[in-house]
Amino acid sequence: AQTVTQSQPEMSVQEAETVTLSCTYDTSENNYYLFWYKQPPSRQMILVIRQEAYKQQNATENRFSVNFQKAAKSFSLKISDSQLGDTAMYFCAYGHTGNQFYFGTGTSLTVIP
Amino acid sequence: KAGVTQTPRYLIKTRGQQVTLSCSPISGHRSVSWYQQTPGQGLQFLFEYFSETQRNKGNFPGRFSGRQFSNSRSEMNVSTLELGDSALYLCASSLDRVGSPLHFGNGTRLTVT
Numbered sequence: 001a002q003t004v005t006q007s008q009p010e011m012s013v014q015e016a017e018t019v020t021l022s023c024t025y026d027t028s029e030n031n032y033y034l035f036w037y038k039q040p041p042s043r044q045m046i047l048v049i050r051q052e053a054y055k056q057q058n059a060t061e062n063r064f065s066v067n068f069q070k071a072a073k074s075f076s077l078k079i080s081d082s083q084l085g086d087t088a089m090y091f092c093a094y095g096h097t098g099n100q101f102y103f104g105t106g107t108s109l110t111v112i113p
Numbered sequence: 114k115a116g117v118t119q120t121p122r123y124l125i126k127t128r129g130q131q132v133t134l135s136c137s138p139i140s141g142h143r144s145v146s147w148y149q150q151t152p153g154q155g156l157q158f159l160f161e162y163f164s165e166t167q168r169n170k171g172n173f174p175g176r177f178s179g180r181q182f183s184n185s186r187s188e189m190n191v192s193t194l195e196l197g198d199s200a201l202y203l204c205a206s207s208l209d210r211v212g213s214p215l216h217f218g219n220g221t222r223l224t225v226t
Contacts, residue, residue, distance in 0.1 A: 033212040045203065045217035052212060091155065093215075099144045099207050100169045101215060105155040 002027045004094050006104035013082045014112050020067075021077045021107045023092030030054075033095045034068065034075045039106075040088040048090070051075065082111045114140060117218035119204050125224045131192040134221045138185050138206030144168075145187040146215060147179060150201040159202075162187055163209060191223075199225045 003026045013019035025034070036048040051059045051068050058066050063080045079086055092104040118137040126132050138145050146169075147159040158171035162181035179189045185206075191198055201222050205215035 035214055037217075043201065043220050043222075045205075045215075047214045047216070050212075050214055093156075095212065097211055099146050099161050099163075099205075099209075099213075099215065100158050100171070101146075101156075102158070103148075103156040105153060 002029075002094050002096070002102045004092055004102050004104040006090075006092055006107050008107045009105070010108045010110075012110040012112055013079075015082055015084060017082055018078060018080045019082055019109065021079075021090050021092075021109065023075045023077070023104055025073050025075065025092070025094050025102075027073070027094065027096070029096050031096075034066075035093040035095065035101070036064070036066070036075075036077045037091045037093060037103075038086075038088045039091065040085075045091070049077065079109075084111050084113060087111045117204055117206050117216055119202075119218035119221050121221060122219065123222045123224075125226065126194050127226055128194055128196060130194050131190065132194060132223060134189045134202055134204075134223075136187045136189070136204030136206075136218060138187070138204075139216055142206035142208055142216070143185050144207045144209050145181055145185060146205045146207070147187070147189050148203045148205065149173075150203055150220070151199075156203065159189065194225045196225050199223060 034051045067076045089106045094102045146161040148156040161169040181187045201220045203220045205217045207213045
């Protein structure tokens with residue numbers, strides 16, 4: 001069974017600094033997709049970034065980038081130039097076929113002014 | 114384009130009662146999934162519907178059920194409520210394409226007393 005592990009329940013970062021959130025997963029599949037979602041206090045889960053496992057190039061979306069290590073089954077999220085609006089819960093998710101995603105337990109990120 | 118709409122936002126029920134939650138997906142999305150979110154547990158997959166058929170089901174008791182209508186709107190029902198059912202219930206819609214991200218609603222916060 002697929003599992004997703006986020007080992008950092010809470011993290012904090014100074015405004016304008018860079019922070020990296022960790023995620024590892026377990027799967028026997030070769031083709032799959034990985035996602036990072038952000039959930040601010042408003043509860044709305046927002047897609048931050050998406051990575052296709054068959055692509056070696058790390059995905060980037062503005063200040064957000066990932067470090068995807070397929071052999072190590074690691075998928076970390078780097079947030080550059082952290083902003084107050086980045087304060088939220090961040091969830092790592094794994095998807096294969098169909099729309100059953102597996103989520104980690106989340107990392108609560110606080111950006112300190 | 115309107116996002117995923119969930120109603121109601123909040124519900125308070127008593128043990129033993131039943132509850133129905135509603136979800137309207139993004140226009141054109143035919144896949145609707147439901148997740149239960151509790152502190153420390155992350156998001157747990159309940160079930161997924163596509164074209165009015167349940168396509169995947171998570172590891173939840175039979176008290177949790179759902180359905181999807183011809184317009185892709187979905188409802189989730191929980192019968193004989195237990196205190197442990199208190200959670201945020203998230204609905205997500207997506208295109209039926211491998212690797213498509215989930216688009217979430219704001220969730221329904223259910224409290225069972």
